[in-house]
Amino acid sequence: MSDPIRACYEAVHYPALTHPQLHPARLLASARLWGLDPPPAARARMLDLGCGTGAQLRWVAQSLPGSRCLGVDLAETQIREARRRAAGIDNLRFACADLTGLDLGDQVFDLIIAHGVLTWVPDAVKDALFATVARHLAPGGVAMVSYNCLPGAQLREALRMLMQMEQERLGLAPGDVGAAAAMLEVLDTGMDGLDLPHADLLRQQLLRLRAKPPDLLRHDELDPVYEPLYLLEALQLARGHSLAYVADTDLLADWLACYPQSCRQAFARPDMDRFRALQYADFLANRAFRHSLFCRAEAAGAVPAAPDPARVPPLSLRSYLEPIDTGARPGAARIAFRTRAGCPVDANRAALLQSQADQGTQTREVGVKDARMQALLLRCAERCPGAAHIGGLLNEADGVGGAADTDTALCSGLLRLASKGMIELCDGPCPAPPDPD
Numbered sequence: 192m193s194d195p196i197r198a199c200y201e202a203v204h205y206p207a208l209t210h211p212q213l214h215p216a217r218l219l220a221s222a223r224l225w226g227l228d229p230p231p232a233a234r235a236r237m238l239d240l241g242c243g244t245g246a247q248l249r250w251v252a253q254s255l256p257g258s259r260c261l262g263v264d265l266a267e268t269q270i271r272e273a274r275r276r277a278a279g280i281d282n283l284r285f286a287c288a289d290l291t292g293l294d295l296g297d298q299v300f301d302l303i304i305a306h307g308v309l310t311w312v313p314d315a316v317k318d319a320l321f322a323t324v325a326r327h328l329a330p331g332g333v334a335m336v337s338y339n340c341l342p343g344a345q346l347r348e349a350l351r352m353l354m355q356m357e358q359e360r361l362g363l364a365p366g367d368v369g370a371a372a373a374m375l376e377v378l379d380t381g382m383d384g385l386d387l388p389h390a391d392l393l394r395q396q397l398l399r400l401r402a403k404p405p406d407l408l409r410h411d412e413l414d415p416v417y418e419p420l421y422l423l424e425a426l427q428l429a430r431g432h433s434l435a436y437v438a439d440t441d442l443l444a445d446w447l448a449c450y451p452q453s454c455r456q457a458f459a460r461p462d463m464d465r466f467r468a469l470q471y472a473d474f475l476a477n478r479a480f481r482h483s484l485f486c487r488a489e490a491a492g493a494v495p496a497a498p499d500p501a502r503v504p505p506l507s508l509r510s511y512l513e514p515i516d517t518g519a520r521p522g523a524a525r526i527a528f529r530t531r532a533g534c535p536v537d538a539n540r541a542a543l544l545q546s547q548a549d550q551g552t553q554t555r556e557v558g559v560k561d562a563r564m565q566a567l568l569l570r571c572a573e574r575c576p577g578a579a580h581i582g583g584l585l586n587e588a589d590g591v592g593g594a595a596d597t598d599t600a601l602c603s604g605l606l607r608l609a610s611k612g613m614i615e616l617c618d619g620p621c622p623a624p625p626d627p628d
């Protein structure tokens with residue numbers, strides 16, 4: 192099965208994408224919040240499985256010169272391109288290999304990622320992917336495996352079937368995106384004025400497909416395999432290789448205490464364990480995408496039921512919030528903040544909301560009453576897009592007048608802002624955005 196998949200990526204390279212939420216500084220911060228103690232991002236050993244032309248790793252290697260990065264991919268021409276673009280970057284290497292026969296000797300890695308791979312490979316490769324993680328993950332390490340998940344990905348799967356039907360009807364070559372155009376034309380016209388319960392979901396999917404550049408559309412929607420998984424199926428695969436689930440990188444997805452009261456009540460049943468509750472949560476949210484963190488089974492005892500506020504102060508923070516009233520001072524009854532224009536909405540949140548098309552332009556607001564939180568956010572707003580160490584910010588915010596929360600309450604507040612995508616928490620300095628490719 193690897194041959195047709197290899198041929199697709201050799202014919203047209205996967206677009207060079209960088210994913211800020213998958214930078215080690217962000218992933219290792221998540222791992223820490225969920226009880227793990229990996230080495231600092233600044234000197235992480237990182238492996239990227241299915242790395243394409245290596246854009247993500249190039250950014251990581253350049254932003255963390257003390258890290259060591261290895262990318263592996265099946266498609267030889269992609270690896271050749273990855274090596275060409277990485278010339279002169281000493282801490283970055285690439286290997287061309289099929290995951291089902293990968294031999295990395297006794298190398299171990301603190302962070303292993305496989306982004307956008309699991310959904311597009313057959314079962315034997317899915318299994319080989321987790322076997323590779325199990326073989327090469329350092330004892331304190333963490334792995335991030337992303338996948339399109341059910342039930343949210345079901346409509347996308349159905350649209351893909353329709354596109355392939357059009358492909359056959361039109362006699363198009365594999366990967367010719369003309370099938371998408373044919374399908375979108377009929378559905379767009381048909382959608383006009385449709386006022387049925389599923390219409391919004393369908394509209395969002397059509398927007399998402401329209402926004403995709405042709406090379407992305409061709410791979411994501413028309414490549415030979417597309418198999419979204421239920422969360423519990425992914426966990427089962429990992430468990431088969433003595434790997435344990437930690438959490439999603441999106442704080443909101445697995446922080447069940449933040450769900451509405453009705454959900455919390457449903458999850459409080461005595462026969463409901465964390466994993467079943469998360470699976471039900473995916474149904475309630477109609478979740479379509481997951482970025483799952485895994486650790487070695489023996490490290491899983493440290494994973495708490497919620498991100499731990501006590502682990503926030505050593506992290507650093509970049510805030511995308513600015514006060515609506517630029518004259519606001521700490522100690523006011525309430526200060527309203529809004530997200531700046533250009534606040535990045537990471538792919539995970541966009542996937543959660545199932546529409547990437549209009550995310551970048553949305554402004555969101557939050558009101559803050561606590562004087563120390565006000566002081567902290569105002570200071571961060573002055574520094575944006577610069578980042579700051581949270582322990583230092585907490586000290587600086589000491590001594591402001593008005594009602595002041597404890598550090599724990601303040602850190603819980605920061606976690607909530609992070610879960611809304613309004614601030615970023617990083618292990619070590621927050622990385623500057625990547626240079627355009």
Ligand SMILES: C[S@@+](CC[C@H](N)C(=O)[O-])C[C@H]1O[C@@H](n2cnc3c(N)ncnc32)[C@H](O)[C@@H]1O
Nearest residue numbers: 200205241242243264265266289290306307316
């Ligand atoms: C959808 S692309 C994702 C690329 C990159 N991770 C990203 O997020 O931009 C999937 C990648 O997995 C690679 N791949 C597929 N099957 C593989 C296998 N059996 N062994 C190694 N790599 C594989 C493909 O060549 C392709 O580059």
